[in-house]
Amino acid sequence: FVDEEEVKNLRAKIQGELPQRHFGDAVRLEVANSCSEAMTQFLLGQFNLSESDLYRVAGPVNLVRLMQVPDWVLRNDLKFVPFTPGTPKALQKCHSVFDSIRGGDILLHHPYQSFNPVIELLEQ
Numbered sequence: 188f189v190d191e192e193e194v195k196n197l198r199a200k201i202q203g204e205l206p207q208r209h210f211g212d213a214v215r216l217e218v219a220n221s222c223s224e225a226m227t228q229f230l231l232g233q234f235n236l237s238e239s240d241l242y243r244v245a246g247p248v249n250l251v252r253l254m255q256v257p258d259w260v261l262r263n264d265l266k267f268v269p270f271t272p273g274t275p276k277a278l279q280k281c282h283s284v285f286d287s288i289r290g291g292d293i294l295l296h297h298p299y300q301s302f303n304p305v306i307e308l309l310e311q
Contacts, residue, residue: 217242217249272301284308 213234218227220243227241257266275295281287284307295304 213240215240215242217244219243219248220245272297272299274301274304278304284311 213236216227216230216234216236218230218241222243231237231241260266275293277287277290277293278284281290284304287293293304295302
């Protein structure tokens with residue numbers, strides 16, 4: 188909890204609190220349908236939750252954890268080549284972004300094209 192009126196720099200205060208967000212109280216317990224009753228009761232007791240906080244799921248629980256699996260595989264031939272966003276042809280030719288814009292409108296398709304032209308525009 189952050190009191191907005193007591194904090195002078197709200198952004199800095201929230202950034203300081205973000206690393207601690209994983210250590211808050213449990214609000215729900217999600218288990219697979221195949222989880223035993225003894226295990227669910229044990230987990231509910233450990234996290235100080237009631238039966239109304241228990242959610243049984245048909246299938247795998249927390250699929251977000253699977254996002255780490257490709258990093259464990261040491262075979263690059265099985266992985267996708269990292270995507271590199273391109274630059275529109277109209278921006279490749281000119282020295283200045285403003286020169287390119289004078290020639291006509293330029294449409295950037297994010298995230299498929301690089302965001303660098305926007306940064307160059309702001310810098311120029």
